[in-house]
Amino acid sequence: MVKDHATVWESCLQNIRNNVNMQAFRTWFEPIKPVRLDGNALTIQVPNKYFYEWLEEHYVSLLKTSIRSQLGDKGRLEYQILVSDSREEERRKSIAGNGMGNNYSNGNGSSVSLSDQVPYYNNVDTDSIKNPFVIPGIKKMKVDPQLNPNYRFDNYIEGDCNRLARSAGHAISRKPGQTSFNPLVIFGNVGLGKTHLAQAIGNEILDKFPTKTVLYVSSEKFTNQIIAGIKNNAINDVVTFYQLIDVLIVDDIQFLEGKKKTQDIFFHIFNQLHQNGKQIILTSDRPPKDLQDMEERLISRFKWGLSADLQAPDLETRIAILEYKMMQEGVEIAQDVTEFICYNIKNNIRELEGVLISLIAQSSLNRREIDIDLAKEVVRNFVTEINKEITVEFIQKLVADYFKVPVETLNGKTRKRSIVIARQLSMYLAKNMTDRSLKALGEVFGGRDHSTVIYSCRTVQDLMETDPFFKETVSDLEKKIRMSLSEK
Numbered sequence: 001m002v003k004d005h006a007t008v009w010e011s012c013l014q015n016i017r018n019n020v021n022m023q024a025f026r027t028w029f030e031p032i033k034p035v036r037l038d039g040n041a042l043t044i045q046v047p048n049k050y051f052y053e054w055l056e057e058h059y060v061s062l063l064k065t066s067i068r069s070q071l072g073d074k075g076r077l078e079y080q081i082l083v084s085d086s087r088e089e090e091r092r093k094s095i096a097g098n099g100m101g102n103n104y105s106n107g108n109g110s111s112v113s114l115s116d117q118v119p120y121y122n123n124v125d126t127d128s129i130k131n132p133f134v135i136p137g138i139k140k141m142k143v144d145p146q147l148n149p150n151y152r153f154d155n156y157i158e159g160d161c162n163r164l165a166r167s168a169g170h171a172i173s174r175k176p177g178q179t180s181f182n183p184l185v186i187f188g189n190v191g192l193g194k195t196h197l198a199q200a201i202g203n204e205i206l207d208k209f210p211t212k213t214v215l216y217v218s219s220e221k222f223t224n225q226i227i228a229g230i231k232n233n234a235i236n237d238v239v240t241f242y243q244l245i246d247v248l249i250v251d252d253i254q255f256l257e258g259k260k261k262t263q264d265i266f267f268h269i270f271n272q273l274h275q276n277g278k279q280i281i282l283t284s285d286r287p288p289k290d291l292q293d294m295e296e297r298l299i300s301r302f303k304w305g306l307s308a309d310l311q312a313p314d315l316e317t318r319i320a321i322l323e324y325k326m327m328q329e330g331v332e333i334a335q336d337v338t339e340f341i342c343y344n345i346k347n348n349i350r351e352l353e354g355v356l357i358s359l360i361a362q363s364s365l366n367r368r369e370i371d372i373d374l375a376k377e378v379v380r381n382f383v384t385e386i387n388k389e390i391t392v393e394f395i396q397k398l399v400a401d402y403f404k405v406p407v408e409t410l411n412g413k414t415r416k417r418s419i420v421i422a423r424q425l426s427m428y429l430a431k432n433m434t435d436r437s438l439k440a441l442g443e444v445f446g447g448r449d450h451s452t453v454i455y456s457c458r459t460v461q462d463l464m465e466t467d468p469f470f471k472e473t474v475s476d477l478e479k480k481i482r483m484s485l486s487e488k
């Protein structure tokens, strides 16, 4: 079969998929498009320069082996960096002078064609905006950044879910307005940390550059200011004010959908700031391309820089966040309780915090110990469907699969040592993880007596005390049971 760029890249992806976790695969490899195959050089298109740099820094050897497995030892990768239409037009204009883009080799065996190296300035018709600096004294005005000082990088836990956005934020805070991430659009579902991250960037910039004027504003507040400006015939003052900002953070831009006049004014402010090398950071509950009732020219500007999404955190990141919050609140909660909470609260970090606060309130107001039972009550207020109840049958099935024996054998009469251990382990887990009585458990396990169940639990406990490997197997199984249920 003749290989083309698509098939070669598809085969590379198969190898890559086996070597990185799912989240990294989705973030870093799914957005890549194969463009062409020229002899032994495969050209792939990446969304922006940052993306390319990240791939080169973190995945260069994986990419190299994948490419070479398909194209032989001389296989090479070339990158093409996507630029948005309006920018492309400008770029074409800019590079028409020297007739070529910039090509260079990065010394890693892959050559690069960087199409957006050329400095870029957009054409903005500023005639319609009165010069703001004619207002005497306004330049010296000190602007309250409206930032929450608690939103910082050091309490923003890093995970695969936020790595791109977080590290772009870091880069911006070192050189506001001077990276290619301008604007930075942070998008993602409710409660995943967009505001926290956007404000952390603002706080970090103020720490590093105290003379910079940073301003955080919600889109709702911005809209109200525009409405008031229009009503009071003072719209120029509003525009003037915004043009003084060095770092403008606008939260929840989806709120601007359908607000034509506000979009218009925001467009002018955006252009002025961008043109003057000021940093713009936006947050949205969806990617810019999915914003409805939003002027095309505005959407295309949102796409100029970097759009980085925040995904739902994986279990480990949720646990790390919860443990960090517990430390901040000065509470200690048993590991099985924190795990239970994090298995159940998956898609919203604000809810995770909510559960913690409720638990603390319950335990101090009602003097209750924070245990699984209390956690269950509280979590029920946050998620409509709490983990499905753990059933004995489910435990039997999972343990049987783990030891690779049929469930019938587990419940049968065989005295083979490995089967007996698996059976006793299932009884132990069922006793600890379900509400079934000893008698009921005995019945489910092939009509055995309740004393057999007691004996089994004791045996397992003894084994756990003497054999660390066995202990690890037990906790591994407990985790698997909770995980499988929460992911159903």
Ligand SMILES: Nc1ncnc2c1ncn2[C@@H]1O[C@H](COP(=O)(O)OP(=O)(O)OP(=O)(O)O)[C@@H](O)[C@H]1O
Pocket: 155, 156, 157, 158, 162, 188, 189, 190, 191, 192, 193, 194, 195, 196, 197, 252, 285, 321, 349, 350, 353
């Ligand atoms: N990675 C993280 N580490 C620590 N805390 C986090 C993290 N992500 C989010 N949080 C916390 O979760 C809460 C919700 O975050 P935030 O308000 O930033 O979410 P959002 O995405 O802006 O939500 P909305 O869509 O409702 O505006 C905040 O208290 C924030 O501190």
